[in-house]
Amino acid sequence: xxxxxxxxxxxxxxxxxxxxxxxxxxxxxxxxxxxxxxxxxxxxxxxxxxxxxxxxxxxxxxxxxxxxxxxxxxxxxxxxxxxxxxxxxxxxxxxxxxxxxxxxxxxxxxxxxxxxxxxxxxxxxxxxxxxxxxxxxxxxxxxxxxxxxxxxxxxxxxxxxxxxxxxxxxxxxxxxxxxxxxxxxxxxxxxxxxxxxxxxxxxxxxxxxxxxxxxxxxxxxxxxxxxxxxx
Amino acid sequence: xxxxxxxxxxxxxxxxxxxxxxxxxxxxxxxxxxxxxxxxxxxxxxxxxxxxxxxxxxxxxxxxxxxxxxxxxxxxxxxxxxxxxxxxxxxxxxxxxxxxxxxxxxxxxxxxxxxxxxxxxxxxxxxxxxxxxxxxxxxxxxxxxxxxxxxxxxxxxxxxxxxxxxxxxxxxxxxxxxxxxxxxxxxxxxxxxxxxxxxxxxxxxxxxxxxxxxxxxxxxxxxxxxxxxxx
DNA sequence: TGTACATCAGTGAACGCGCGTTCACTGATGTAC
DNA sequence: TGTACATCAGTGAACGCGCGTTCACTGATGTAC
Numbered sequence: 001x002x003x004x005x006x007x008x009x010x011x012x013x014x015x016x017x018x019x020x021x022x023x024x025x026x027x028x029x030x031x032x033x034x035x036x037x038x039x040x041x042x043x044x045x046x047x048x049x050x051x052x053x054x055x056x057x058x059x060x061x062x063x064x065x066x067x068x069x070x071x072x073x074x075x076x077x078x079x080x081x082x083x084x085x086x087x088x089x090x091x092x093x094x095x096x097x098x099x100x101x102x103x104x105x106x107x108x109x110x111x112x113x114x115x116x117x118x119x120x121x122x123x124x125x126x127x128x129x130x131x132x133x134x135x136x137x138x139x140x141x142x143x144x145x146x147x148x149x150x151x152x153x154x155x156x157x158x159x160x161x162x163x164x165x166x167x168x169x170x171x172x173x174x175x176x177x178x179x180x181x182x183x184x185x186x187x188x189x190x191x192x193x194x195x196x197x198x199x200x201x202x203x204x205x206x207x208x209x210x211x212x213x214x215x216x217x218x219x220x221x222x223x224x225x226x227x228x229x230x231x
Numbered sequence: 232x233x234x235x236x237x238x239x240x241x242x243x244x245x246x247x248x249x250x251x252x253x254x255x256x257x258x259x260x261x262x263x264x265x266x267x268x269x270x271x272x273x274x275x276x277x278x279x280x281x282x283x284x285x286x287x288x289x290x291x292x293x294x295x296x297x298x299x300x301x302x303x304x305x306x307x308x309x310x311x312x313x314x315x316x317x318x319x320x321x322x323x324x325x326x327x328x329x330x331x332x333x334x335x336x337x338x339x340x341x342x343x344x345x346x347x348x349x350x351x352x353x354x355x356x357x358x359x360x361x362x363x364x365x366x367x368x369x370x371x372x373x374x375x376x377x378x379x380x381x382x383x384x385x386x387x388x389x390x391x392x393x394x395x396x397x398x399x400x401x402x403x404x405x406x407x408x409x410x411x412x413x414x415x416x417x418x419x420x421x422x423x424x425x426x427x428x429x430x431x432x433x434x435x436x437x438x439x440x441x442x443x444x445x446x447x448x449x450x451x452x453x454x455x456x457x458x459x460x461x462x
Numbered sequence: 463t464g465t466a467c468a469t470c471a472g473t474g475a476a477c478g479c480g481c482g483t484t485c486a487c488t489g490a491t492g493t494a495c
Numbered sequence: 496t497g498t499a500c501a502t503c504a505g506t507g508a509a510c511g512c513g514c515g516t517t518c519a520c521t522g523a524t525g526t527a528c
Contacts, residue, residue, distance in 0.1 A: 008524085008525085009469090009470075009471090032265075032348070038513075038514065046472070046473090047472070049474080049515095049516075050471070050472045052515095052517090057515080058514095116433070117263070118433055118434060120265070121263075160445045162445045162446075163446050163449050166442060166445075169439065170439050184450070184453075188423060188453060192422050192423040194429070194430070195422035198426065203349060204425075207360075207404075210396075210400075211393035215393075215394050222415075226457070268482065270481095278507070280482095283482095284503080284504055288483085289482065465528090467526085468526075470523090471521105471522090471523080472520105472523100473519105477515105477517080478514105480512105481514095484510080485510105486508095488506075489505090491501105492500105492502075492503090493502090494498105
């Protein structure tokens with residue numbers, strides 16, 4: 001009844017790993033980043049020590065959750081942005097913003113884990129760097145296309161040498177060559193994007209902004225204009 | 232040797248409360264928002280139950296810390312901004328930004344407590360609202376002065392009714408009457424300001440931006456221009 | 463096709479730790495007469 | 496100025512809880528001959 005005996009155990013194992021991560025993810029809600037390995041195990045009706053067959057320590061489980069969160073956000077953004085008409089740069093930007101926000105509202109605790117205060121005592125390993133940069137790569141590709149199509153103009157601007165160098169490094173690390181003047185504007189909008197989501201999610205604008213959908217869209221449209229994507 | 236016997240105990244008590252808060256503040260660094268009442272007590276060489284003479288519970292101690300953090304930031308910003316020439320609106324904004332950033336870098340764990348991910352299971356009481364709004368009030372006063380002096384212009388802009396209402400409410404809650412078009416720009420800059428600090432403090436721009444001083448100043452200057460404070 | 467052995471998942475008890483909070487208590491400091 | 500009493504700070508033991516991790520073990524599933 002099983003196709004490949006060799007992979008039965010492997011498949012069950014993979015499923016179990018998923019189940020453990022899912023249970024742990026659920027517990028992020030109540031315990032925050034102070035993730036409890038025991039609580040997750042209890043949910044699955046297994047003894048806490050059994051988890052060690054799958055993850056060598058609590059921190060490794062946390063790392064898996066973080067990587068998965070980044071990948072999930074990255075994939076969602078890539079997928080949503082990819083279906084927008086390539087020439088509509090403004091809409092590509094707006095869809096990127098909206099997707100990031102929608103993902104964050106859906107999975108607030110994973111947002112907190114990845115974009116909120118760092119977990120005390122936890123040092124993220126290098127494996128998280130690549131997935132973490134996926135959303136930013138989407139922005140970079142929009143900027144690149146804008147340059148290529150001649151929509152984004154490089155208005156001259158006084159930028160200190162140190163910052164020039166930093167921004168060149170950002171471009172280069174992605175294998176891109178967006179001019180620093182444009183990248184500076186892009187980063188500004190990027191910062192406001194995440195600033196907005198943090199404000200909303202962490203309750204810093206409660207009792208002030210009621211219709212966050214409308215407010216967010218308004219501000220992200222202004223960002224598009226600022227970057228120069230309104231063409 | 233003591234001036235007023237009636238207040239000796241009161242004064243010692245007040246000092247003790249300060250000592251407990253200071254010890255607790257130190258422990259925010261290692262334990263994060265998951266503040267340990269016992270650890271603080273140990274530092275002071277006292278038994279954990281003694282803390283209950285001063286704070287009815289751990290959460291009340293946490294609340295005291297949060298309120299103090301907001302007040303400390305608010306006072307720092309007010310003090311720094313107050314000595315800038317009133318007519319130099321751009322510098323008033325920049326000093327506000329720089330002071331907020333400097334405070335955050337000095338007290339990263341208090342920043343995380345107030346502007347980072349919410350503490351799971353902790354519900355901030357209403358006492359925190361007033362101190363929390365002090366920094367924003369400084370921005371509002373800059374905007375108001377800008378309007379009064381005719382420096383800030385209200386460029387017509389399509390703003391949805393819901394957002395208009397929300398922004399009017401923000402103004403009104405402060406007893407101010409900054410036009411919504413100007414306030415929208417102010418809030419955008421405000422969001423980018425805190426977005427930047429969060430990115431820096433939470434390590435989201437590590438290995439990319441080396442000279443954060445220069446980068447921050449550049450972006451905040453752009454914000455000033457955007458708001459219309461460059462006059 | 464059947465047997466012998468190796469691999470692996472999961473158990474349950476235990477270690478040693480830290481936590482918030484309660485409670486009856488001891489002494490010292492302040493207050494009233 | 497001195498005594499009697501009330502107030503208060505701080506102690507130390509205890510309760511009941513949860514945590515991450517280790518370890519010797521049982522049994523089931525897979526592999527090799």
